[in-house]
Amino acid sequence: MTFVFDARVASRGFDVSLEVKPGETVAVLGPNGAGKSTLLDLAAGLLRADSGRAVLDDTVLFDAVGGGRFTPPHERGVSLLAQQPLLFPHLSVLENVAFGPRSSGVSRLESRETARHWLAEVEALDLADRRPTQLSGGQAQRIAVARALASDPKLLLLDEPLAALDVAVAPALRRMLRRVLAGRTVLIVTHDILDAFTLADRVVVLDHGRIVEQGPTRDVLERPRSRFAAGLAALNLLVGVRTERGIRLDDGAEIAGASSLSPGTPAAAAVRPPAVRVSLDEPAEVNRLRGEVLDVEPRGDLVRVRSRHLAADVAPAVVADLDLAPGSTVWFAFDPAAVQIYAG
Numbered sequence: 450m451t452f453v454f455d456a457r458v459a460s461r462g463f464d465v466s467l468e469v470k471p472g473e474t475v476a477v478l479g480p481n482g483a484g485k486s487t488l489l490d491l492a493a494g495l496l497r498a499d500s501g502r503a504v505l506d507d508t509v510l511f512d513a514v515g516g517g518r519f520t521p522p523h524e525r526g527v528s529l530l531a532q533q534p535l536l537f538p539h540l541s542v543l544e545n546v547a548f549g550p551r552s553s554g555v556s557r558l559e560s561r562e563t564a565r566h567w568l569a570e571v572e573a574l575d576l577a578d579r580r581p582t583q584l585s586g587g588q589a590q591r592i593a594v595a596r597a598l599a600s601d602p603k604l605l606l607l608d609e610p611l612a613a614l615d616v617a618v619a620p621a622l623r624r625m626l627r628r629v630l631a632g633r634t635v636l637i638v639t640h641d642i643l644d645a646f647t648l649a650d651r652v653v654v655l656d657h658g659r660i661v662e663q664g665p666t667r668d669v670l671e672r673p674r675s676r677f678a679a680g681l682a683a684l685n686l687l688v689g690v691r692t693e694r695g696i697r698l699d700d701g702a703e704i705a706g707a708s709s710l711s712p713g714t715p716a717a718a719a720v721r722p723p724a725v726r727v728s729l730d731e732p733a734e735v736n737r738l739r740g741e742v743l744d745v746e747p748r749g750d751l752v753r754v755r756s757r758h759l760a761a762d763v764a765p766a767v768v769a770d771l772d773l774a775p776g777s778t779v780w781f782a783f784d785p786a787a788v789q790i791y792a793g
């Protein structure tokens with residue numbers, strides 16, 4: 450089930466082309482307003498593109514050029530699972546899950562059998578006779594997953610399926626999703642790095658309606674090229690041009706670090722916040738950058754001290770000794786060995 454998508458929506462500054470291969474799960478990441486929901490809505494048929502074309506296997510979902518074709522949502526073979534489960538309140542759990550197959554013409558008996566199968570898959574068969582109002586948030590989301598799968602979609606769209614859930618129930622649901630998504634063609638919008646790691650083969654990062662980077666999940670999170678992906682991976686990202694010694698940043702400062710990249714090529718450097726030290730006096734290290742502290746926030750046993758370009762995780766005693774607060778001007782320093790340089 451290959452999904453080939455290319456669309457523009459001028460009023461939203463949206464311009465995205467992507468392809469999802471058969472059996473591939475692609476996570477769509479990006480800051481608020483990046484265009485993630487717009488992408489899902491276009492694929493589901495809830496929104497029309499100004500131009501572009503999308504094809505799922507041999508079904509043309511829309512083709513703004515070829516005579517303005519538009520396949521209505523229920524004929525697309527696409528299921529959209531929203532953040533909120535949106536179950537029919539007047540139907541039992543079993544009837545909710547059987548609804549899709551039943552409306553596509555399957556007999557009552559067979560659609561119920563399909564519903565039971567998917568309820569078992571999401572480990573919720575014991576809830577079959579309940580009404581949606583008698584379910585917890587996590588249970589309702591399991592039922593919504595079963596319902597989405599029961600119509601045997603060629604493409605499954607998930608919009609932050611775990612976001613509305615209690616942190617305590619999210620891990621069990623994530624495990625269930627990992628199992629039922631295996632081998633399916635899926636686009637999943639998420640803010641959660643763990644979802645991207647555990648559920649997706651590949652990530653696409655959107656910003657301002659465009660793809661700013663994409664690749665295998667691990668590569669993007671270990672070697673981010675966008676500030677957003679670096680933030681998710683909790684890495685400092687410095688971008689510039691490769692030099693003999695390291696990398697020259699846009700503001701002219703040079704950071705030392707090893708890499709096999711040739712000098713002159715665009716490069717990115719990643720540094721983990723715990724590897725960054727903070728001082729008031731100019732340090733002796735070659736890698737040192739001065740910056741104004743924007744915020745100081747506890748993070749586990751350490752405190753994250755953040756400037757515009759760098760974050761450092763330091764011991765609380767350091768914050769107290771240096772009297773760090775937003776507005777302080779400090780030096781950030783780190784060893785060349787702590788810098789990872791790669792193609793930008």
Ligand SMILES: Nc1ncnc2c1ncn2[C@@H]1O[C@H](COP(=O)(O)OP(=O)(O)OP(=O)(O)O)[C@@H](O)[C@H]1O
Nearest residue numbers: 460461462479480481482483484485486487488658
């Ligand atoms: N109904 C709408 N009408 C007009 N513009 C919209 C509408 N919904 C979203 N937009 C705009 O389209 C752009 C993309 O928004 P979209 O909702 O797709 O982002 P998102 O990545 O899903 O954000 P979030 O993470 O906040 O859900 C934004 O500039 C937004 O303001």
